């Protein structure tokens with residue numbers, strides 16, 4: 001796991017296709033998954049072997065030289081590191097047992113360190129510090145013993161704990177798998193080819209015939225044929241934060257529209273914690289949808305009182321200088337705010353940097369009162385399943401009461417959505433909420449080595 005000083009990072013995006021011009025399709029899909037990772041990007045395709053183009057930076061920067069290959073097999077990745085060095089851009093190539101594969105991974109493994117040690121003590125070599133490599137090594141070890149991709153992945157499911165949606169390019173085949181608890185999302189689409197992406201909004205440009213990959217399901221695409229099996233069934237643990245903040249609002253995960261779930265979070269919040277306001281203002285971007293729901297339910301008009309500089313990325317994931325970036329990123333519309341009682345809605349508070357800065361910004365723009373409403377419960381615990389949420393002492397809500405936080409951020413009132421309200425808004429069971437409740441799904445940690 002990364003060290004104490006590392007700030008929150010989010011998820012990664014993965015892609016795989018068997019289709020005409022698969023590398024080009026990977027490029028377009030990665031563009032639409034860019035919000036899931038902005039540190040680095042890569043595409044691996046098959047041309048009598050594995051060929052990878054990857055680099056640090058955004059998708060258009062990494063591929064500004066274009067991709068000439070017309071291969072029909074490709075996997076791709078956009079990265080936010082949760083484990084290992086920033087330079088280890090994915091897909092990574094893994095060599096083991098006289099085989100070679102390329103792998104793209106979204107998630108974090110919880111038993112990486114002990115399992116890697118066990119493998120090393122058996123003589124297996126690792127060439128990176130990234131947890132993803134372990135899945136590749138374990139897969140190849142078992143493939144050598146069993147000679148079958150499904151059986152090899154079943155062994156991986158038995159050994160490797162934590163969150164992993166993976167796409168593998170191996171021996172002219174594509175293998176795609178989602179961990180048996182289904183922490184991270186993964187979608188499968190069928191049209192003029194076979195497609196996989198972390199979110200279905202990354203596939204709609206190719207097909208509308210899309211479904212979620214089931215937790216514990218494995219796909220093998222070989223010589224134009226596709227095979228799939230659910231190899232392990234466990235209680236599912238879909239990450240609730242995909243609905244709150246991470247995923248694109250136009251995605252649908254497990255049959256739930258991310259947009260509508262966020263809207264309902266705002267409605268629930270307005271019912272639970274009404275606020276005396278003249279205007280509802282969202283913290284853009286991701287606070288917008290819940291603010292609309294809040295405004296609709298409360299009858300208080302919604303206005304754009306904060307304008308976002310669209311050229312500044314998501315600050316949630318920026319390691320340093322966050323205060324300055326928040327200032328650069330957002331500026332107030334004085335005419336909307338002056339003399340008003342403002343209800344300020346955001347989707348989440350992590351360290352509190354953003355909301356503290358914005359409350360001050362809104363006051364400086366002449367607001368009479370600022371009532372903060374947050375469309376998720378307080379984040380009190382770290383995530384070990386793919387989201388690099390800071391250590392507890394960096395989380396503003398880890399040990400503070402809501403009243404302490406209100407004082408700290410300088411708001412006239414503060415309320416968070418309840419766990420029950422959140423569940424009603426998302427509308428499905430089987431959610432992981434460990435960073436909100438401290439109850440970690442058993443499978444992720446229940447291991448002996």
Ligand SMILES: O=P(O)(O)OC[C@H]1O[C@H](OP(=O)(O)OP(=O)(O)O)[C@H](O)[C@@H]1O
Pocket residue numbers: 245283284285286287313314315316317346347348349350351352353354355
């Ligand atoms: O408490 P903090 O540590 O400051 O982080 C919380 C903020 O970070 C996220 O937004 P972000 O700026 O990442 O992206 P967005 O533009 O998509 O909302 C989230 O929506 C909050 O606004």
Ligand SMILES: NC(=O)CC[C@H](N)C(=O)O
Pocket residue numbers: 010011012013079080081082083084090105106107108109130131132386
């Ligand atoms: N955000 C992620 O899903 C990260 C995947 C992998 N653990 C890495 O660090 O690259």
Ligand code: SF4
Pocket residue numbers: 183238239240241242382383384385386387432433434435436
């Ligand atoms: S702990 Fe939180 S961020 Fe991590 S998988 Fe669970 S719900 Fe998602």
Ligand SMILES: [Mg+2]
Pocket residue numbers: 283284285286287346347
């Ligand atoms: Mg935000």
